[in-house]
Amino acid sequence: MSKGSSKLTQINAASFMLATDPEYMGKILGDLLPGRLSTDSKVVDLWIPRVVPRGKRGFAIQYNMKLTRGQNTGHENLILYGYMPGFDAEYQSYANNQNAIIIDEFGLVIPLFPYDPEFPKLADLFSPEYIIPVLAKCVAIGSGRDLELNEIRVLGYRLGRRCVVAYEITADKTRPAKFVAKLSADALKNHPWRKIRWLERNGFDPGAADGLTVPQICHLDDVSGAYFMEFVAGESLHDLIGRPEYIPGCEAAGKMLAKLHNSPTEISGSYSYHDELKNLESKFLFVGELFPCWNDRLLDMFSRLKRRASNLMMKHAPAVAHRDFYDKQVLYSPSRVTLLDCDGLTTSDPALDFGNFLAHLKLRARQDSDNAGALADATLAFGSAYDVHDQEFDNRINWWTAASLTRLACLYGLRPRWRHIAPELLNDAADELDQ
Numbered sequence: 001m002s003k004g005s006s007k008l009t010q011i012n013a014a015s016f017m018l019a020t021d022p023e024y025m026g027k028i029l030g031d032l033l034p035g036r037l038s039t040d041s042k043v044v045d046l047w048i049p050r051v052v053p054r055g056k057r058g059f060a061i062q063y064n065m066k067l068t069r070g071q072n073t074g075h076e077n078l079i080l081y082g083y084m085p086g087f088d089a090e091y092q093s094y095a096n097n098q099n100a101i102i103i104d105e106f107g108l109v110i111p112l113f114p115y116d117p118e119f120p121k122l123a124d125l126f127s128p129e130y131i132i133p134v135l136a137k138c139v140a141i142g143s144g145r146d147l148e149l150n151e152i153r154v155l156g157y158r159l160g161r162r163c164v165v166a167y168e169i170t171a172d173k174t175r176p177a178k179f180v181a182k183l184s185a186d187a188l189k190n191h192p193w194r195k196i197r198w199l200e201r202n203g204f205d206p207g208a209a210d211g212l213t214v215p216q217i218c219h220l221d222d223v224s225g226a227y228f229m230e231f232v233a234g235e236s237l238h239d240l241i242g243r244p245e246y247i248p249g250c251e252a253a254g255k256m257l258a259k260l261h262n263s264p265t266e267i268s269g270s271y272s273y274h275d276e277l278k279n280l281e282s283k284f285l286f287v288g289e290l291f292p293c294w295n296d297r298l299l300d301m302f303s304r305l306k307r308r309a310s311n312l313m314m315k316h317a318p319a320v321a322h323r324d325f326y327d328k329q330v331l332y333s334p335s336r337v338t339l340l341d342c343d344g345l346t347t348s349d350p351a352l353d354f355g356n357f358l359a360h361l362k363l364r365a366r367q368d369s370d371n372a373g374a375l376a377d378a379t380l381a382f383g384s385a386y387d388v389h390d391q392e393f394d395n396r397i398n399w400w401t402a403a404s405l406t407r408l409a410c411l412y413g414l415r416p417r418w419r420h421i422a423p424e425l426l427n428d429a430a431d432e433l434d435q
Contacts, residue, residue: 048417051411147170163183234331241375280305321346
C-alpha cells in the first residue's frame with residue numbers, strides 16, 4: 001500500500017482532525033445537543049477516549065460528555081458515537097428520522113444513544129417497562145411487580161457492535177442485587193453466550209476451587225438477544241496499576257491464561273497469523289495515511305511482520321484462545337479472579353493471548369513512564385505464573401507482541417490524547433522483532 005492510495009482518507013483527513021478535536025466538537029455539540037435532548041441541557045466537558053477504524057468504511061468516534069441540566073449542580077455523563085463517513089443509506093435514514101445528529105461538513109452522523117441503527121432492540125434495555133420483567137427472571141420473583149430499578153449504567157458501548165449495561169435493583173424491598181447485560185450485533189444469530197456456558201462447564205464456574213472464573217449467566221433474553229450475568233466484584237488490572245494488588249493481579253492473570261489454554265479444544269473457529277496480517281492490512285494500515293510523518297514506518301513494520309512470519313515455525317498445538325486478552329479483561333479480588341468478554345473464544349496459537357497482554361503492558365508504560373518499573377515487575381510475574389519456557393514459543397510471543405503493538409499504534413494514533421505515543425509503540429514493535 002502506498003501513500004495516498006485511499007481516496008477516503010485523502011478526502012477526509014482535514015475533516016477527521018476536526019471531528020477528533022475535543023474543543024472544536026465540544027462547541028458544535030454544545031450548540032446542537034440542547035435542541036435534541038432538552039433546552040436546558042449544557043455540555044460542560046467533552047473528551048474523545050476512543051476512535052475505532054472501520055477499514056475503508058471510515059471511523060467510529062466516541063464522544064464522552066458531561067452535561068448539566070437546568071439549575072442542577074450535578075453532572076450527567078453522556079456517551080455518543082459518531083460514524084464517519086456517515087452517508088450510507090442506513091445512517092442517512094436514521095438521521096432523517098430525528099434519532100441522530102448529522103454534521104454535513106464532515107459526513108458525520110451521531111445517533112442519539114440508546115438508538116443505534118444496527119441495534120433495533122438496544123433502546124429496550126433502557127426502558128423500565130421492558131427491562132423490569134426481564135430482571136425479575138434473573139432473581140426469579142415472577143412478574144417484577146415487587147422489583148425496584150435503582151440504577152442503569154453503561155459499562156461499555158461500541159456503535160453497531162456491542163453494549164454492556166449494569167443494573168442495580170431491589171427485590172421485595174429488601175434484597176439488593178446487581179446484574180450485567182451484554183448485547184452484541186450477532187447475538188440472535190450466533191448465540192455468543194454459548195462459549196461462556198462452555199467455560200462454566202469446563203472449570204471456570206463461580207465456585208471453581210482455584211478462584212479462576214467467568215461471570216455466571218443468569219438469563220437469556222430471546223427477544224433482544226441480550227444475555228444477563230451476575231455482577232462480579234473486583235477491579236480490572238488496569239485500575240490497579242501503581243497499587244500493591246497489581247503484581248498479584250498480573251500473576252493471577254498468568255494463571256488464568258494458562259488454565260484457558262489448557263482447556264479442551266472443543267471451541268469452533270480458528271485464528272492464525274495469516275488472519276492477523278489480513279486484519280492489520282484491511283482495518284488498520286490505512287490509518288497511517290492520515291499521518292504521513294509515520295506512515296512509512298508503519299508500512300515497513302507490516303512488511304517485517306510478514307517476512308518474520310514466513311521465517312518462523314508458526315506451527316503449534318491448537319489451544320483455546322481469548323483473542324482479546326489484556327489488563328481490562330481481568331477482574332481481580334483476593335478471593336476470585338474473573339475473565340471477561342469470553343464470547344469471542346476461538347482456537348489459535350496460545351502466543352497470541354500472551355503477546356497481546358504483554359503489548360498492553362508496554363502500552364501502559366508509554367502512557368505513564370512513572371509506572372515503568374511496576375510494569376516490568378508485572379511482566380515477570382505474569383510470565384512466571386503462566387510457566388511455559390520454550391524458545392520457539394518465545395519467538396512466537398515476540399511476533400504476536402509486535403503485531404499487537406502495531407495495531408495499538410494505529411488505534412492510539414487516532415486518539416488525540418495519545419497520538420504522540422504511536423511512533424514509540426512502533427519502536428517497541430520493532431524491538432520485539434529484533435529479539
